[in-house]
Amino acid sequence: MTTQTAANAPSTLSEWLVYWRIDLQLLVALLCCGAVGLFVLYSASGQSTTLVLNQAIRFGIGILGMLMVAQIPPEWFRVGAPWLFTLGVALLTLVILVGDTAMGAQRWLDFGFMRFQPSEIMKLAAPLAIAAYFHDKSLPPTLGRVAVAAAMIAVPAALIADQPDLGTALLVATAGAFAIYFAGLRWRVILVLALLAAAAAPLLWFNMHEYQQARVLTFLNPASDPTGAGYHISQSKIAIGSGGLFGKGWLNGSQAHLNFLPESDTDFVFAVFAEETGLFGVIALLALYCFIVARGLYIAAKSQDTFQRLAAGSLSLTFFIYVFVNIGMVAGLMPVVGVPLPLISYGGTSMVILLASFGILMSIHTHRKLLAT
Amino acid sequence: MAADDAIKDHAAERRLFVVRTLVVGTVLGVMVATLVARVAYLQVYRHAYYETRSQDNRMRVQVIPPVRGLIYDRNGVVLADNLPAYRLEIVAEQVEDLDATLDRLDEVVEIREADRQRFRDRLSKTPHFRGVPIRLNLSQREVARFEVNRGAFPGVEIRAGLTRHYPLGRVAAHLVGYVGGITAQDLGHVDNTRYRGSNHIGKAGAEYSFESRLHGYPGSRVVETNAGGRALRELEMNRPTAGENLYLTVDARLQSAAYEALGDNDGAVVAMNPETGGVLAMVSKPSYEPDLFVDGISGDKYRQLTADPHMPLYNRAMQGRYPPGSTIKPVMALAGLETDAIPATKKVWCPGYITLPGSERRYRDWKRTGHGWVDMREAIYRSSDVYFYKLALKLGIDNLHRYGAMFGLGSPTGIDLPRESSGIMPSRDWKRGARDLPWYPGETLNTVIGQGFMTATPLQLAQMTSLIAERGAGYQPHVLNGWKAPSDENFQSAPARPLAPIDLEDRDHWQVVIDGMVDVVSAPRGTAHHYVGQNLDYSIAGKSGTSQVAGLAQNQAAPDIEDVERRFRDHALFVAFAPVESPEIAVAVVVEHGGGGSSVAGPIARRVIDAYRADQPMLQANRETPQ
Incomplete structure (x- = not known):
């Protein structure tokens, strides 16, 4: 049971990555996701560079935090x-x-x-x-x-x-x-x-609470209140549906730009994405999310003790649940709950926490000890 | 338990985890498939539907109401004008707390309780995200005050539009009419597509009659809007077609002069060009302020107008039915000449009354002492009742009716203004229909002096006078002279509608009657000589009429008019035309409960003709084209 050549200076990329406790696949996938997020936000916010810059800074801080968390031993x-x-x-x-x-x-x-x-x-x-x-x-x-x-x-x-x-x-x-x-x-x-x-x-x-009941009822029948609570769902369905197979193209989603879609840069950002990139974009984004979740579960399976396994597994699944609940809500599959689309919705706290959880995953993966076989 | 924990089977745990991961992975796969299926359902299967919904969201067709045509008088004086008006509109969905906003707004622009009430009524009938007016007709000052504070009122906006204004106000209210808010009832008889986006429709007078010319055709524009309904970009534009500008035959100055001439009396003046039938002035008094109706008259003011015993909304010039009295004697005289009932020169003995055979009842002359021996001309200018009683006995009601009808009595003139009364030119048939009674000879005597059943509107009397002036030729009375389409400057004349000419057996008979009418004014014993015929520098023919409102008992002397309560006093009438040789203006004046026709109505007619002459010193041939 000796630690990996941590004390030695890294000479190859993989050595360097392990030295800095980075899981390259996860990092690349997360960066892709964040980049997609910035593009969508630029469109959803009505091409606000300030907003995109804010988000980029938060994302950078989140990635930095993630890398710092990854340095901490899982114990x-x-x-x-x-x-x-x-x-x-x-x-x-x-x-x-x-x-x-x-x-x-x-x-x-x-x-x-x-x-x-x-x-x-x-x-x-x-x-x-x-x-x-x-x-x-x-x-x-x-x-x-x-x-x-x-x-x-x-x-x-x-x-x-x-x-x-x-x-x-x-x-x-x-x-x-x-x-x-x-x-x-x-x-x-x-x-x-x-x-x-x-x-x-x-x-x-x-x-x-009454507003919670209303959300459920509205979910069950959005047409019942097209200008009130049901308005969100109706408009986001219009946005998604009008996107079609290939989408209207980046910056061409009329629903969001003309303010029909409320909260288009936060919880309902998926509708903008779906409107502009179409079904193919949606499938690509879901594939990216699935890759991240799969990588998390792989890390869990490879991990070396019970805590790491359970932690890595549940954090990965939680990430997936965010994705599922958000898209399910925006697409009108489930009631409106205030869950952002991970790494894409505008907002600070949730992104930093999410990235921290990926820091833990990286820590778990990169602190493995060589087991005698 | 502790012992149990001590022997953790790491290999078994790892297997357990792998199984659990595989199971959860399968569930995840199903969940992802569900999401993809859902999105594919929306984006592929329902794509066409949502595409349409998206377009609907994005594009909004805005109706652009047309600009209403203006109404001018014959000389280009504006009778109905469009004024820019600013109204304050609120998009309720963009306002967080409506009541608080209204309260704050009240500090900037006065918002009365009635405004709030109207706003709430309209709000409930307006689709979401549409502006609803809270205040109409803001003053420039109010507009400025709001503009300064507009930042504090998101969702509240000033909108510019046009509103109608009637520069002549009361003077021409009944003639020009007014526009008002469009009701469901109005929409029942117009093409609704032309009124989308419009606020006003003609309700009375010329505004009503010529609605389809004045209104124009709305345009539309397709705009890209945001959810707030705010137009961002214009995609398509169809310009509205403005309504036609109308030119009336009316002379605004003469209208004002006639309005002034009537003074404080209730009554009507109609002046027309006898040659063309074009109405030069049409006044009804008392009048009302037409501007009040444009943006919705308040309930109180409306009740005030309808409850007024003097009935200001009622257009006496066309709707008022008055016994014409002696004003119809010239027509009756023509009937006598034409039917050879009496030669013009034959003198008839006129004591103060006659009786019918087998009856004690005395049919009195207005002059108790009678007129002595009078021929037709004298009978006209001295207005002998007995002469005409005797004539009527020879003619019979059938002839009276035939000749009265020839001059338009008893049927509407067909003027191009709404709600005209037909009056009554009685006949045997009429009486059988209306009263289910036979005709009695005494009624013939009442008819020949324009009393009894007989009624006529001032407009009909003006038409009758015109026909005499033009010796049987004439055109249907009208107020529309012509119009100009907004696109081209060509003046289009309204088509003239000739009346069926009155062809007399002997055209000299016209002269007899007209001479009699000239003498009414100019002969020393003419009834109106003293009141109308002084200081004349042109020739004028006229006829007075004093029609009884309340019947007098037998043997009762006509009381001094000052003693009679006003509402029982006689109506004063006067008809006239001038100049006699080449008539340019025919006038009919009715003064309700005015007393004597010559003394009260006569001077009003004279003043109207004088006013006309002051404007047209040459009394040259008429022009009906605006300058």
Whole structure:
């Protein structure tokens, strides 16, 4: 068990990459994704160079952060995960107590110099903490341990749902659930839970806020309110549908440029992309996303201990879920939830957190020890 | 458990993970396939539909309303004008808090409760993202005030348009009419496509009659818009065709003079060119301010107008039915001459009354003492009732009706203005139809002096006078002289419609009657000599009429008019034309409850003719083309 030639100066590209803890395939795919994002944003924002520049700077910071995170040995994450998780829960509690209210929901903590959404931390902290929890347990886990892990999901999810931000709460819960799934939750239990969830759906419905119910109803029948909540979905479907096979061409998407499409540079940016690049562009983008997810799962499969496997696997799946939920929402497959399109939507926090999670993946992949065979 | 954990089977865990990854990978594959299928459904299968929706979103057809044609008088004086008007519009969808915005707006531009009410009514009927007017006719000052503050009012905009204005106001209100808001009822009888985007439609007078000429044809432009409905780029443009500019036969100065001449009386003046039938002036009093109707009259003001006992909205010149009184005697005299009922020179004894055989009832002359022996000419200028009673007995109602009808009495003149009354020229048939009663001889006596059942509008009396002036030839009364299309400068004359000529057996009979009418004004014993015939430097022929509103009991002396409550007083009428040799103007004046025809209506007719003469000192041949 000797570490790779870390102490020696790298002489080849692959040595250099490992030295700097970079996974080239992941990095290239992420950079491609970010570049596509900047082009789409330029079009979606009505050719605003300021906005694109802002996003480019954030993306650069995110990539830099990712590379810095990659330098940290994965053990540190395992050790740090419970602390990060505890901090996250504390901050979420703080938000409930003193948080800023924006758009009718308390999601932000204002530190004076920056505003910050603690729920974003939880997207990382929840799966990491659960992975850390299962690290030294024998797998598949006993029901008792699954219950503990489930509680670790439920507490932050409940706190976030209370803000109220049902979408993020579900995403955080999903991220944690992936870790439990990879830990080996028995299929029988999964089946039972699925049935329970189906049974609980009505209960959830009645505990939803009115605007959340409205979103679901609007999703089910967008035509019911074409100028109000359904307007988003109707317009984004028009944008996507009018794109056709080949799209209207970059900067030629009339829906977004003429302001018919709301939030065209944030949550609904996919509609602009689909309108301008058509079905072929959409398939190419999905392929790029799938490649990133597949690379993540490959890293997980190659990883060397339980924590790394569970962490890498659940982070990769979480990334996929963002993609799926966002596109599904914009294409009118599911209710409107405030989930950005990863690496493309305009916005800072979520991108930095996402890239940090890829930093963890790189760290896991590049810190592998040579095992004696 | 601890013991259990101690023996972690790393190889088994790795296998477990690989299986889990394969399973989840399959699920992911299905999910990605779902997304692709969904997007493909939208982009391929429903592409045509969404493509159309996208185009609809992008292109908006805006209707450009045409500019309404102007109305001029015969000399090019504007009677109906377009004025630029600014209105304040709100796109409600672009305003966050409507009530707060209206409150703040009120500090800049006055917004009354009525404005808010109207705004809310209209808002509920307007599609989303369309502007709804909150204030009409902003003053320049208000426009400026808003422009300074416009940054504070997103979604609120000033729109420029045109509104209608009537420079002559009350003076020509009934003649020119007015435009008003388009109602569903209006749209029932016009081509709706011409009115998309228009705010106004002719409601009364010439504005109503010539609506289809004045209105023009809307244009359209296809614009690319954003979701706010704001036009970004023009893709296509079809210019509207403005309405035609109309030239009326009316003389604005004469109209004003006639309006002044009527004074504070209720009544009407119609002046026309007897040669052409062109109406020179048409006044009805009391009048109203037509501008009030243009942008919607308030309920209070409208009720005020409709509840006024003097009925200002009612066009007395065409709708007012008055017993014509003695003004029809010249026509009755012609009937007598033409039917050989009486020679012009035959003298008839006129005591103060006659009785019909077998009846005690006395048919009185307006002059209790009678006129003595009078021939036809004298009977006309002294207005002997008994002479005409005796004539009527010889003629019978059938002849009276025949000759009255020849001069247009009892049927509408067909003037090119709306809502004309036909009046009544009674006959046996008429009475059977209207009253289901036979004709009684006494009624013939009432008819010959323009009383009883008989009624006529001032316009009909003007037409009758014109026909006498022109000795039986004439054209249908009209106000439209011609028009100019906005595109070319060629003046198009309105087609003249000749009336069926009145061919007398003996054309000299015209002269007898006209001489009698000249003497009304110029003979020392003419009824109007004192009131009309003073200081004349041109020749004028006229006939007075004083028609009873309330019947007097037998043997009752005509009371002094000052003692009679105004509404029971006689109507005063006067018809005239001048100059006699080559008539250029025919006038009919009715003063409701004015008293004596010669004393009250006569001077008004004289002033109208004087005003006409002041403008046309040469009294030369008429021109009907504008300068």
